[in-house]
Amino acid sequence: MEKLRTHGGIRKPIFRIFGSIAVVLLALTGCSSGSGNTSPTATSGNAPGKAADTATFAEPPNTVPNWIWPFSPLADFSVSNSSYLQYLLFRPMYWFGDNGKAQISDSLSMAAEPVYSNGGKTVTIKLKDYKWSNGTSVTAQNVMFWYNMLKAEKTNYAAYTPGQFPDNIVSVSTPDAKTIVFTTDKAYSQQWFLYNQLSTITPMPDAWDMTSATAKGDCATNESGCAAVYKYLISQSKDLPTYATNPLWQVVDGPFKLTKFNADGHLTFVPNPTYSGPVKASLKEFIEVPFTTDDAEFQVLRGGSTIDVGYLPTQDLTAAKPANTGPAEAGPNPLSANYTLAPWFLYGVNYFPINFNNPTVGPIFKQLYFRQALQSVVDQPGILSSAAKNYGVETTGPVPLYPDSPLISQTERNNPYPFSIANAKKYLTDNGWTVNAGGTSVCAKPGSSAGECGAGIAAGAKMDFNLQYASGNQTITTAMQSLKSNAAQVGITLNITPAPFNTVTGTAIPCSGKTCTWQMGNWGGGWVYAPDYYPTGEVLWETGAGSNSGSYSNPAIDKLILDTTTQSGTAVMQAYEDALAKDLPVIWQPNYTYSLTEVANGLQGATVQNPYSAINPEEWHY
């Protein structure tokens, strides 16, 4: 009994009491931040509490750049990698997003718009006079480097679609150092070819044409030499700690150079003095800081002295703005003393993919009635008005419903699958399932005939699925809880689990075979149409496309997509979008305003935001 005192004496109960109090205190003080950046920047310049020559940008919650080479595989093909890292250093040949409008920017593009000839089959591109930071010019050879790499490693590039760029190029030539001439296999829609094919090209410097740190490669001139160069560059891009020191990544043609990179998301850029674009950065430093949750970011933002461009978590708005306002219109701003609210809406669609190739549940996902049932339990209006405070619009098909455009069909406007528990139940019961509301529905009539569960679905098969979603965002969390609750009412059990953004995007990728085990993955933001700026969706829905995460395949859709690439006009677009809206290659979900951006009062140039997600801090100044 004596020993009892040493183990269970006075101190341990007190420790426990303090422990319980600590849990509550942690909650009350909001100490869930994962950010280490809480120290304010130096005070000077026009805005109180901020340095006039430095801008600090808050990265989205739990989302950090982790891939520097612009030639990205799908797992690393994200806005945070392209917009918050790659575009700042390495500019694509054509720049999209013009003064807030969803169109090409001639002034920021590195080449003049292409000239079409030979019945539209010959495409001539003239490069402007841009320089790399090592003093060499951006030349046609640098474009050829990208083109050859794409030909050699197309399956490793996220924006590749079989049959399209570079498969649709018959020949290419470089008559001079600034001119590239592509000859295509047939005449394509000129807008589509510029917005969705040439848009993918990012010139790569000769300095990257290496097979090791010391051995030169020949990918720029010889496609067969690209495999070795790819192997080397991919290994360097995986080496995150060396991003700021690796000589490869110091050769840039963008407005900034990377001086500090921490894999936790702390990045520092300085201006590239040789940048050839129209606006050179006036900031001395551009800093990006990470946060594990939007709450953590908000705690720092409220201080008003650290972040120059951050975001307001939707849950920190006490009331929804009027429902008839657009997703990019600002409502009341609780931080107006220090910041200007500038809602940032991207030209894209929001959805989460389901894995058609999953060996266990794939046969269920391939049934249209199942997808119709699952789509019917997504309460988009409810989520938008409550969790999103009316910052967002519904997604009903592949063409964004905002901004209004002639491309939007009546089918999309009318939403073929509105929220309806009754409809969802009917889809299942009409197709051989015994619906157990609150439990798990089971297949009662196996078989492939009408009224039966469908091919590959055994009797007793259960509607029990795993859905991984991006953590750190309260709106997404609420939407997932709503979906789970609604689905349970028709016996669809969704086992929802949060995970970091990069984990979700790294998991929900095209796959096949026994190891293709992920079922549903929701990284929260769906797709912004970049670098496929025209919403024809070949990158997303065409069979075998690099960003077709769920491996959806429908030959009829493939044909309609092909039509959109070769024919201009709205009719062909609407035929495609109607079919896709009805066939549900993914599960559509509300397209939230990407960011309720808070721009520090006094900071100029940051309130007009790019609808394709890029940022241009070279235009920011106090």
Added chain:
Amino acid sequence: MSDPGRAEVEVSGEVPSGPVPVAVSGLPAGRAKSMFRLGLEVFIQNRLAIVGIVVLALAALFCFVAPLFYRTDQVTVNLLETNLPPGPGHPLGTDETGYDQLGRLMVGGQVSLAIGFAAAIIATIVGTVWGAIAGFFGGLVDAVMMRIVDAILSIPILFLLLFIVTIVRPSVPVMIFVLGLTAWLVPARLVRGESLTLRVREFVQAVRVMGGSSWHSVLRHIMPNVVGTVIVNATFQVADAILLIAYLGYLGLGISPPATDWGGMLSNGTAFIFPNYWWLIYPPGILIIVVVVAVNLVGDGLRDSVEVRLQRR
């Protein structure tokens, strides 16, 4: 085989009436009382322990009985009634998914209390058996078993829990199992120490002399004699388990919705500090504090009541 160690106090089953005369030495002057009776009296004298018992009873009533009278839908999300302040129909308002907060505190409390007590029972049983065997047999058996305990103890418990809940889907049974199987180490060490002293006591030696098996000694004599230690420790295990599930819930790795626990509710509430939705933060936080304090008060009372030295005061 009777326990010689108990012979002094198990003289009679009769219940004495009135105050027990106590000699100057501190020893009972009259008939000896049963161990249970003595312990109960000491426990009742501890007012804080009684407060703890009352609080726990109220918490149990609140969590398990009140939902029978205060019925709310804690399964279906209601996005039309999110974040409502306290008012008619929702005495403690609603949360971000439209769940009635008072009803949610009840179902969350069910999970927290169930996990706390169940995990404590598992930890206590496993730890007691493990420690008793190690302590009684000694030698190589003891060395191997306790090195296993030491090895697992060297891993931070929260890290271990985080690792486990990322590879298995958190649910109430899983959390009970996981917490129980990570919390048995302390009782194992405690009981092992007790066993080391008990195995050389005369009544245990007598079992051997009379041909009793080792297992008989462990099950009939070692384990019953460490029950006081075990019970006291079990109360602390309950408090620890409630706190651990709160930690995990706070980190977003607790029970999956629509189930919840007080820690998870607190975690959700922190997202709404700025708009000052206090009803999402204070109620679960206060309940965690109150219940953990109550369990510890009961534990302190039990410790006093099984402490021989205190029984004779």
